[in-house]
Amino acid sequence: MKKSFQFRRFSFLILFSLTFYIASCANLRIVSKYDSDNPAPVQVNRTTYFWGLRQPVDVKTEASCKSICQITVKTNVGHILISVITLGIVVPQSVEYFCCPEVPIPGEI
Template sequence: MALLCLALGSACAHYRVQAPGAAGAGATEPKGEVLWSLAWGLVQERPRVDNCQDQALAEVTQSTNVGFALISVLTLGLAMPQQVEWRCAKAQPTPGDLGVRPVPPPETGEAP
């Protein structure tokens, strides 16, 4: 019984993709959901990323566990659940006017 609990408790996989540098520093707490891939990947759910307010993603993690693997095996791959979590990137400053007024060119004193 202990061996079964050990096997079930440790059998999971995690994959993480993170943007390099400062872009990879997440500004939000992780948010996620369970997504399903059906008919051997022909039909795939898309995550509803609604917390980033038009910012990029800083990090995405995909996880599976023994229960998800068991569902996949019992359905012969027809249904495959997986947990997907994401963090949004920090807001990037937009290029443009910084509020500094342009300096007029000096007058040369020449008549046109």
């Protein structure tokens, strides 16, 4: 009887851990155009405080970046652990964005 209880407890612990790790990674990708002039995205970390009541500051792009083509917001196990430990007071996220290529305006000939 004791072995059965230990096996159930161990199985529950494994199932809970797997569920936590599988559910803790999330990506949100927004694409306006698939064409980008940057081979690698620009990565920025932002943190939201007090359950979203205090929003993070805006992401300022470089002067050469006139518009953004793609944005990806990511969370990982570490971000979720910080959020759970602080009960949602601190919620970190990673943001990646690609700048759109500048389309030249045709001139007069």
